[in-house]
Amino acid sequence: MRDEDVIxxxxxxxxxxxxxxxxxxxxxVKTTLRHTFSVKNRKQVVRQxxxxxxxxxxxxxxxxxxxxxxxxxxxxxxxxxxACFMCSTACxxxxxxxxxxxxxxxxxxxxxxxxxxDELRCIYCGMCEEACPVDAIELTPNYELVGLTRAExxxxxxxxxxxxxxxxDVKPRKNPPVTDYGLTGGQSKDVAQPNVERKV
Amino acid sequence: xxxxxxxxxxxxxxxxxxxxxxxxxxxxDIPHYCYHPGLKIVASCRLxxxxxxxxxxxxxxxxxxPKLFPSCQTPAKDGMEVRFDSDxxxxxxxxxxxxxxxxxxxxxxxxxxxxxCYLQDYTEDHGSAASRMVDEKQKNPKKDIGPQTLxxxxxxxLCSRCVRFxxxxxxxxxxxxxxxxxxxxxxxxxxxxxxxxxxxxxxxxCPVGALLDKEFLFRQRVWTLxxxxxxxxxxxxxxxxxxxxxxxxxxxxxxxxxxxxxxxxISDEARFGWKHVHRDDRLNQPRxxxxxxxxxxxxxELPEFLRKRLADAAKQVSDSVAVVLSPMMSCExxxxxxxxxxxxxxxxxxxxxxxxxxxxxxxxxxxxxxKAEKCPNRRGIETICEHLGGNTANWGDFLGMASSGxxxxxxxxxxxxxxxxxxxxxxxxxxxxFLVVQDLFPTALTEHAAVEIPSVSWTEREGxxxxxxxxxxxxxxxxxxxxxxxxxxxxxxxxxxxxGLFRAKKVREEMAAALPVFADVFIPQELPEHAH
Ligand code: SF4
Ligand code: SF4
Ligand code: SF4
Ligand code: FES
Numbered sequence: 001m002r003d004e005d006v007i008x009x010x011x012x013x014x015x016x017x018x019x020x021x022x023x024x025x026x027x028x029v030k031t032t033l034r035h036t037f038s039v040k041n042r043k044q045v046v047r048q049x050x051x052x053x054x055x056x057x058x059x060x061x062x063x064x065x066x067x068x069x070x071x072x073x074x075x076x077x078x079x080x081x082x083a084c085f086m087c088s089t090a091c092x093x094x095x096x097x098x099x100x101x102x103x104x105x106x107x108x109x110x111x112x113x114x115x116x117x118d119e120l121r122c123i124y125c126g127m128c129e130e131a132c133p134v135d136a137i138e139l140t141p142n143y144e145l146v147g148l149t150r151a152e153x154x155x156x157x158x159x160x161x162x163x164x165x166x167x168x169d170v171k172p173r174k175n176p177p178v179t180d181y182g183l184t185g186g187q188s189k190d191v192a193q194p195n196v197e198r199k200v
Numbered sequence: 201x202x203x204x205x206x207x208x209x210x211x212x213x214x215x216x217x218x219x220x221x222x223x224x225x226x227x228x229d230i231p232h233y234c235y236h237p238g239l240k241i242v243a244s245c246r247l248x249x250x251x252x253x254x255x256x257x258x259x260x261x262x263x264x265x266p267k268l269f270p271s272c273q274t275p276a277k278d279g280m281e282v283r284f285d286s287d288x289x290x291x292x293x294x295x296x297x298x299x300x301x302x303x304x305x306x307x308x309x310x311x312x313x314x315x316x317c318y319l320q321d322y323t324e325d326h327g328s329a330a331s332r333m334v335d336e337k338q339k340n341p342k343k344d345i346g347p348q349t350l351x352x353x354x355x356x357x358l359c360s361r362c363v364r365f366x367x368x369x370x371x372x373x374x375x376x377x378x379x380x381x382x383x384x385x386x387x388x389x390x391x392x393x394x395x396x397x398x399x400x401x402x403x404x405x406c407p408v409g410a411l412l413d414k415e416f417l418f419r420q421r422v423w424t425l426x427x428x429x430x431x432x433x434x435x436x437x438x439x440x441x442x443x444x445x446x447x448x449x450x451x452x453x454x455x456x457x458x459x460x461x462x463x464x465x466i467s468d469e470a471r472f473g474w475k476h477v478h479r480d481d482r483l484n485q486p487r488x489x490x491x492x493x494x495x496x497x498x499x500x501e502l503p504e505f506l507r508k509r510l511a512d513a514a515k516q517v518s519d520s521v522a523v524v525l526s527p528m529m530s531c532e533x534x535x536x537x538x539x540x541x542x543x544x545x546x547x548x549x550x551x552x553x554x555x556x557x558x559x560x561x562x563x564x565x566x567x568x569x570x571k572a573e574k575c576p577n578r579r580g581i582e583t584i585c586e587h588l589g590g591n592t593a594n595w596g597d598f599l600g601m602a603s604s605g606x607x608x609x610x611x612x613x614x615x616x617x618x619x620x621x622x623x624x625x626x627x628x629x630x631x632x633x634f635l636v637v638q639d640l641f642p643t644a645l646t647e648h649a650a651v652e653i654p655s656v657s658w659t660e661r662e663g664x665x666x667x668x669x670x671x672x673x674x675x676x677x678x679x680x681x682x683x684x685x686x687x688x689x690x691x692x693x694x695x696x697x698x699x700g701l702f703r704a705k706k707v708r709e710e711m712a713a714a715l716p717v718f719a720d721v722f723i724p725q726e727l728p729e730h731a732h
Pocket of ligand 2: 317
C-alpha cells in the first residue's frame with residue numbers, strides 16, 4: 001500500500017433547492033408527455049421492427065454505419081491483422097483482447113493467436129478502425145447484433161473472420177494500406193521479402 | 201568543478217566527463233546512440249555533434265569553429281563554450297537521422313521496442329516525415345543469436361553498444377560487427393552463441409528494436425505495462441530492478457540504475473528470477489491441523505489462535521519457543537514477527553533462517569559481481585536479531601536443538617523460490633510439537649506442520665532488504681497478493697496485535713527510532729529517460 005494508492009473522496013455539497021430534485025423530475029415528465037400526446041412524433045418514433053427497418057430514404061446510412069466488427073482477410077485468405085495492439089490501445093472501452101504469437105508465414109512477423117472483442121462492452125466509436133495500420137479491423141453495416149448469453153457476445157477471431165465473409169460483398173476491404181514490408185498481409189508481395197532466419 | 205557554457209547557459213559539471221554527459225545531466229535531451237556512460241567511447245553514431253568555440257588560428261580570438269565535434273568524445277574543460285542549438289547542429293541531426301532510416305523497416309507496429317525506441321523518439325523530434333529513398337531497401341536477416349536473445353539486424357543502427365558490452369562488461373566478446381557500409385551487421389561467431397550470465401542487458405542497451413528478449417517477444421506492447429521499483433531477491437547484492445507488469449501478472453524485469461550496486465546492469469538470474477511468482481502450486485489458504493489433517497482456517501482467527509498456542513508453549517518451558525527468520529523476509533516483516541512472538545513468549549529464541557549458497561561469487565571484468573549467496577536479506581535479519589538480543593542462534597543450531605527435542609513450538613518462515621529443505625532438516629524440524637510453517641509452496645514440512653500459512657512473493661510485498669555490504673534498500677509492491685493470501689507484513693502486523701493496514705513506512709519509522717541503522721535507506725539516483 002503506497003500513499004498514492006489511497007484516494008480520499010468528498011461528497012459534493014448540494015443546496016436545499018438542489019436536494020429537492022423536483023425541477024429535474026418535472027423536466028423529464030414534460031418530455032415523456034410531449035411524445036405521448038403528439039401523433040406526429042409517435043409515427044416518426046415507433047417502428048414495427050423487424051418488418052419495418054430504418055433503411056428507407058433519408059434514414060440510416062448503411063454505407064458508413066458503425067456496426068459489428070470484422071477482421072479482414074488478405075488476398076491469400078489469411079487474417080490481415082498483424083497483432084500490433086493499436087486497436088486495443090485506442091479502444092476507450094477496453095473491449096479488445098489480443099494475444100500475439102509468431103506467425104506461421106515467412107513473410108509476416110506477428111499474428112493474433114487470439115483476438116476477442118466484447119461486443120457488449122464496445123461503444124462502436126470506430127477508433128479501432130482508425131488506429132489499425134493495416135486496415136484489418138473494420139466496423140460493418142451489420143447492426144442486427146443479438147445473442148442469448150453474454151459469452152456469446154464475445155466474438156473471437158473465427159467469428160470476426162466469419163463476419164468478414166458475410167459482409168465483404170456489401171462493404172469490400174478498404175484500399176491496400178500504405179505500409180509495406182511484410183505488413184500488408186500479402187497485398188504487395190513485391191515489397192515484402194521473406195525473413196531469412198538463421199540458426200547458430 | 202569545471203564550468204562550461206552550453207547554448208549560452210553556464211553549467212557546472214563533474215570533472216572529467218564528456219560534454220554530452222554534462223549536457224544530459226543538465227537535463228538537455230541531446231540525441232545519441234553510441235555513447236553510454238558505462239562503456240568505452242567510440243563516437244561512431246555522429247548524432248551528438250556540437251559546435252565549439254576555438255581560438256582563431258590567425259587572430260587568436262575565440263570563435264565558433266567551422267567543423268562539428270562529437271560531444272561524447274570531447275571532455276568538458278573549464279571555461280569551454282559549446283552549442284547544440286544552431287542550424288549546423290540541427291542540419292547534422294536531420295541528415296544523420298535520414299541515413300538511419302534509409303534501410304530501416306517500417307516495423308514499429310510489430311516491433312517490441314516501439315514505445316521505448318530511441319529511433320522512434322529521435323525521428324519524431326528531428327527526422328523527416330517522408331522517406332526520399334527510391335531504391336529497394338537493404339534487408340539484413342533476422343538471426344537467432346543465443347538461447348535468450350534474437351537479433352533483427354534490419355533494425356540495427358550499428359551503434360556497437362552490444363559489442364562493447366560483451367567486450368568490456370561481461371568479458372565474453374561474443375558479438376562482432378561484420379561487413380561494412382550498408383551491409384554492416386552484428387553477428388556472433390559460428391558455434392558461439394550469445395550466452396553469458398549478463399547477456400540480457402544488451403536488450404535494454406540496444407537503443408532500437410534490434411536485440412530482443414525471446415521471453416518477452418510479442419507478449420505485450422510496452423505502453424500497456426505498469427512499472428514498479430524493486431530490488432531483486434535472487435542474490436545478496438540486492439540489484440535494483442524495475443518490474444513491468446499488468447493485470448495478467450509480471451511480464452519482464454529490467455535493470456534500474458544504482459550507482460552503488462549494479463550500475464546499469466543486472467544479471468540474467470535477476471532478469472528471469474520471477475517465474476516462481478506465477479507457479480500454479482502456490483499455497484493460497486492458511487490451514488490448521490485438526491483431527492483429520494490440515495483444514496482451511498480463516499485468516500481472521502489465526503492471530504489470536506497462534507498467540508495463545510505460542511504463549512502456552514512458553515508457559516511450560518520458557519525458552520522452548522523458536523522463531524526462524526528467513527533471509528527472504530524484509531526487515532520490517534522480520535521485525536514485526538520477532539516482536540509479535542517475543543510479546544507472548546519473552547524468552548523465545550530467534551534463529552537466522554537457512555542461507556542458500558550456490559557456487560562461488562563471480563566477478564566480471566569491470567567489477568560486476570554475481571553473488572553465491574542467493575538470498576536478499578541475511579544482513580538485515582542478523583542486525584535485527586542482534587538488536588533484539590536475548591536468545592539468538594543460527595540455522596544449524598536450530599536443527600540441532602529441534603532434533604534433540606528442546607524446541608516445543610516453532611514458527612518457521614521459508615519463502616525461497618526453489619526447494620530448500622534437506623531430508624535431515626525435515627527430520628529434525630519434524631520433532632517440533634507445534635510447528636507453524638509459512639512458505640510459498642508446499643514442502644516436506646507440510647506433513648509435520650500444525651499450522652501452514654501461505655507466504656507471498658516479494659513482488660506482492662513492500663519493505664526493505666539489507667544487502668551483503670550493509671546497504672539498506674527499499675522495494676515497492678507491484679502485484680496484489682494472490683487470491684486467498686495475505687501479504688506477510690500485514691499478517692505479522694495483525695499477529696503483533698495491531699488492527700488496520702500494514703504500512704512498511706510506518707514500521708520503518710518505529711524501527712529507525714529503536715535502531716539508527718534502519719533510518720539510513722539508500723535510494724539510488726534516478727536517470728532521466730533521455731540519458732539512456
Ligand atoms: S490495430 Fe489492426 S493490425 Fe493492429 S492488432 Fe488491431 S486489428 Fe490487428
Ligand atoms: S527499432 Fe524502433 S523504429 Fe525500428 S521498428 Fe522497432 S520501434 Fe520502430
Ligand atoms: S544491435 Fe542494437 S546495440 Fe547492437 S549495434 Fe545494433 S543497434 Fe546497437
Ligand atoms: S557520436 Fe557521440 S554519441 Fe554517438
